[in-house]
Amino acid sequence: MKLAWIQKHTLVDYPGKVACVVFTQGCNFRCHFCHNPECVLPEKMMLLQNDMIPEENFFTFLESRKWFLDGVSISGGEPTLQSGLYDFAKKVKEMGFAVKLDTNGRDRQIVRRMVDDGILDYVAVDLKHALPSYYKAVGIEQTKEFYHSYEKLLQFLLEGNVDYEYRSTVAKWLHTADDIEAMAYYIRGAKNYYLQNYVGGNTLDPDFGGESFTDDELFEFQKIASKYVKNIGIRN
Numbered sequence: 201m202k203l204a205w206i207q208k209h210t211l212v213d214y215p216g217k218v219a220c221v222v223f224t225q226g227c228n229f230r231c232h233f234c235h236n237p238e239c240v241l242p243e244k245m246m247l248l249q250n251d252m253i254p255e256e257n258f259f260t261f262l263e264s265r266k267w268f269l270d271g272v273s274i275s276g277g278e279p280t281l282q283s284g285l286y287d288f289a290k291k292v293k294e295m296g297f298a299v300k301l302d303t304n305g306r307d308r309q310i311v312r313r314m315v316d317d318g319i320l321d322y323v324a325v326d327l328k329h330a331l332p333s334y335y336k337a338v339g340i341e342q343t344k345e346f347y348h349s350y351e352k353l354l355q356f357l358l359e360g361n362v363d364y365e366y367r368s369t370v371a372k373w374l375h376t377a378d379d380i381e382a383m384a385y386y387i388r389g390a391k392n393y394y395l396q397n398y399v400g401g402n403t404l405d406p407d408f409g410g411e412s413f414t415d416d417e418l419f420e421f422q423k424i425a426s427k428y429v430k431n432i433g434i435r436n
């Protein structure tokens with residue numbers, strides 16, 4: 201596992217749990233608004249090479265926080281790119297922590313296997329844009345195979361095999377009300393959908409011109425999306 205850094209505790213990342221977040225390196229997308237370019241762009245990833253966290257150090261850290269943490273969120277980058285993901289998450293689970301996986305939906309088969317084997321307790325899946333214009337958010341055209349697999353992951357989650365959420369980082373000039381409606385319609389019947397307001401800062405694309413939405417705009421989006429998904433949360 202390529203572990204770039206750890207957020208030692210959070211009350212908001214893993215719903216209902218006190219968790220830490222571990223960030224893996226490498227991603228198949230190039231989202232313009234991404235705040236973790238050090239986990240995505242090879243030239244930036246190189247800069248962290250001397251500071252990568254050995255797995256044994258991570259597990260030592262976890263052991264020392266058993267009294268305090270309920271869960272571990274495995275994030276990135278895109279964690280399903282890591283060949284050691286299954287064993288890593290299994291070990292975390294065996295230590296007694298709840299395990300959450302953040303994924304952009306790249307590899308439904310590993311997600312399914314980890315759920316079927318009782319390793320994952322929670323899956324958070326990114327929904328980046330309305331499907332016909334997905335590239336506008338992720339920076340790379342996706343293949344038919346990706347969409348096919350992404351659809352299958354949605355079906356799997358809708359079957360209620362594991363707790364899950366869909367979430368979209370939404371930004372002005374990138375998403376419109378129609379896009380929000382298209383995204384919510386796509387995951388209609390899903391359990392939870394979070395709209396995460398874009399916050400400016402260090403972005404993968406330095407020319408990204410997106411801006412945060414106002415509270416009123418977000419409430420309007422919430423109203424639109426709630427036609428299709430029962431629980432719409434806003435993360436601002």
Ligand code: SF4
Pocket residue numbers: 227228229230231233234235236239240276277278304326
């Ligand atoms: S925001 Fe996009 S580019 Fe950044 S880590 Fe997530 S999926 Fe990869």
